[in-house]
Amino acid sequence: MMDEERQALVAELVKNAIPGWAIAVVRLNKAVADRLGVAESDVQCLHVLDRLGPATPGALAKQVGLTTGSASRMIDRLVAAGCVRRVADPGDRRRVLIEPTPDGIARVSAAYAGLITRTEQSLAPFDDRALETILEFVRSAHRDTAAELHHLPTPTD
Amino acid sequence: MMDEERQALVAELVKNAIPGWAIAVVRLNKAVADRLGVAESDVQCLHVLDRLGPATPGALAKQVGLTTGSASRMIDRLVAAGCVRRVADPGDRRRVLIEPTPDGIARVSAAYAGLITRTEQSLAPFDDRALETILEFVRSAHRDTAAELHHLPTPTD
DNA sequence: ACGCAGTAGCTGCGCGACGCAGCTAATTTA
DNA sequence: TAAATTAGCTGCGTCGCGCAGCTACTGCGT
Known part of the structure; x- marks a missing residue:
């Protein structure tokens, strides 16, 4: 939890x-x-x-x-x-x-x-460690959004 | 530098x-x-x-x-x-x-x-410290994008 | 070699979202 | 009270889009 x-x-x-x-x-x-x-x-x-x-x-x-x-x-x-x-x-x-x-x-x-x-x-203001975190996050957000693009397009509802 | x-x-x-x-x-x-x-x-x-x-x-x-x-x-x-x-x-x-x-x-x-x-x-996978960094970044990115909206708009602006 | 299905891209047509200009109604100002 | 301003709505032309059909080219199967 x-x-x-x-x-x-x-x-x-x-x-x-x-x-x-x-x-x-x-x-x-x-x-x-x-x-x-x-x-x-x-x-x-x-x-x-x-x-x-x-x-x-x-x-x-x-x-x-x-x-x-x-x-x-x-x-x-x-x-x-x-x-x-x-x-x-x-x-x-x-x-x-x-x-x-x-x-x-x-x-x-x-x-x-x-x-x-x-x-x-x-x-x-962000240090190198923080920048790596941010980069990792943005890439994962990109992956998530792209994945959603392939799962959402079901116009046949 | x-x-x-x-x-x-x-x-x-x-x-x-x-x-x-x-x-x-x-x-x-x-x-x-x-x-x-x-x-x-x-x-x-x-x-x-x-x-x-x-x-x-x-x-x-x-x-x-x-x-x-x-x-x-x-x-x-x-x-x-x-x-x-x-x-x-x-x-x-x-x-x-x-x-x-x-x-x-x-x-x-x-x-x-x-x-x-x-x-x-x-x-x-991100720990609490990283989440705070991400939140701070996303908010600043939001501000930057919104600011750009007010500086970029119509050439007649 | 031949024919035929599959693929890539382009065009005629109608639909719909948008900007523009003009309109009415209500509020604010002089 | 009259004039100016503000808020929102409507006719019309423009343009981006999907759909369906078209031509050109490829490659598969016999």
Whole structure:
């Protein structure tokens, strides 16, 4: 059985602190999309490309949570905005690789430069031991969220 | 000057771990909206109501990042879905208070019950000292994100 | 070698969420 | 009391999205 102190800490984290942060993150994502003049999906797509490198439209559709048709239009917009390029796959002539342009990467990272600076400053008071704890936590939170993504999508209810 | 170990930890956090989590959070938010059969803004609205209690349409519009007109339609949808109620403000007859229904609260928290359980399990290995560190970090990250929202918004701001 | 199912991506169409501008009603101010 | 301000709601155009169907290419089986 958990002691009360610990229970209160966990409850505060999962019921208040983390959800509050998550809500702000979603709002910020929308704000960034509005600021860049693109759809939220487009920003998400650029994030995925920035993290995973070139990918096919089909893979991007899965990552972003769109149908392949909508992903095709999304890529059209990003190409028109000069953020990505369509590159033919020589090995399979059906496939197309979507590749972020330097300008696309620069634009999206510029939008987050302020937040990164703020966060670095907020991390300053923590010692190395604490930073390791935080990193471990963030990674586990990422795993949990990703896992939930694969268990939740049951539209057939 | 920071030692290299510390610099690597901070860089990993702000350039990989946190963005990776944030991307998953945005995807999950969209997945939950799809699952509940409502717009992403609607889910965000329910979150805000859950955390802050009854609010006016204007306040909700600000919190969610919509115009008052779009917020009005959003509330129409949530009323139709049985998630919120419009309650007249007796003190100011122009104003309307939006109040979540028990059913609305229940539905949105049910959608996140799995994630909360997962997260509680992931927090089990951390001792009380580590949990305090994590809580402190999450709160500061929340503050940073919220602050960025007010500095980034519209170019006309 | 040939045909046929499977895969990858793109397009016509309708739906719905959004912003904008304008409206009414109620409150506040001069 | 009249004018200005605030709160919320509605017509209309725009645009992102899913769905279904299409073409092009691959690879499997006979």
